[in-house]
Amino acid sequence: MPDEMPLTGGNVSAGVVRVGDTVRRPAGPWTPAVHAYLDHLHAVGFDAAPRPLGIDERGREVLTYAPGVVPWPDRFDLLEPADQLARVGRLLRDLHDAAEGFTPPADARWQVLIPDGGDPVRDGGGIVVHHDPAPWNLVVGDRWVLIDWDMAAPGTRLWDLAYAARGFVPLAAHPDWRRPDASDRLRVLVDAYRLDEAGRRRLVRLLASRAAAMHDLLARESARGVEPWARLWREGHGESWRADAEYAATHADRWLAALLD
Template identity: 40%
Template sequence: MFDKVVPTRAYSDVDVLEEIPLPNGDVTEGVVRVGDTVRRPVGPHSALVHAVLDHLEAVGFAGAPRFLGIDDQGREVLTFIEGEVAGRPHPSWIADEERLLSLAGLVRALDDAMIDFGFPDIDTETHPDPPGIPPPQQRTFEFIGHRDITPENVVWRDTEAYALIDFDLVRPCSRMLEVQNALMYWAPLSHPRDRDPDQIDLDVPRRCRLFADAYGLSREDRAILIDDLIYGTERSWHLMRDRAERLGGGWARMWDEGVGDQIRRRREWLLVDGPAVTAALLAE
């Protein structure tokens, strides 16, 4: 077990610089750019995030921000990565197959870089499962994964996936779970009603196969990916509702905007169309 807890280190600005607000994520507010750095609020997850980013820097993985320290306002300071990031509404290029393949290579490189990190003994203050939720699947974890590979969290240079940002959801993971998470947004594994306009008519099984091949996902992992996601969508519905009620903020906003209905529609679509995805993943 990796038991090193990275101590908090201070970051001091040499000059007073303008703070430029950056687009917030679904639940993280107060993110700003200051010069060539990004400032973000810290939370229960931050010690693990900082340890992950320090590890990636140590092994020479270029596709992630560097953790520089904590500023005098108590915010984490990260390097700003220049490039293009998809905003909302998403640009049409999220449907491009060449970008899909490039992203698969970046995700594989990240996961390979995390293998030697192990599983840190860092308290992230996880909350007990809410009543009524199906029990978690029995898993064998392989590394600490990103697990939030949304269009908003990928930095592009030209048409190449250059870096991943927003590591707030890093947690124990497997190669199947990491690929599954990416495909939810980039295939996408969602009901057509909930896709971007440029994704509605995509050949989702083909895109899943392309990504899995480019990543190098094993046949064993391909066989269980869809069934695992079908089960996981029910857990997701309960978890999202619990966070909305317990934490409020962005979680409540997403729930009010209908994310629970989207999760249920995803499950309905997977039950009908998921077998075609699995067939494509396993085709010889």
């Protein structure tokens, strides 16, 4: 077997290595269901995801390696142009559309760290979504690939889109990432996703609650001493998510005006 090369980046990358043209990652009870989902996506023509290649002799999941650059945090310039941001919106819409025909295995188990806060009737429920579509989980190369599917699980389109907006716009309170053109960029993302007016109104109401849900996850798991969440809490990620939730709520009228103009 070729040498193993540790892959770094992101906040949860322990034990992730590259071996030749494959990635080996720790598997979990959810892995068979996730692999069935990824197989379905490729079968219906969605190729912005790694292909699952089974489990290796050490019990790790094996996936195809996606060459390219992860934009967050040092190459966010890759997502600055409006057409690049629009590509994210189209990619997410294509993913959710491709998921419509997926029937999970009868014994499917999913890793559900945050209950989906969307309305399954009004927010496009009944599908499996990524739950962590963000610039730290996107590889930009000859083709764009979403990675880190461990949190894929049944959910709603708008809960997924609200999370994507926080990272890709970004809707960030921190001065280093707060953008004067945030409302314009949100419009670009949502237009590319082809969201209707009712969906836009619902999305604005979810922006703050999706960020708050991340804060609550970190607070809860940190109190229990569960890693890597306890480490992320100590590093200030909880406070960052709390501030982003407040920022999203404070400017809700601004987001709605931009989306409905």
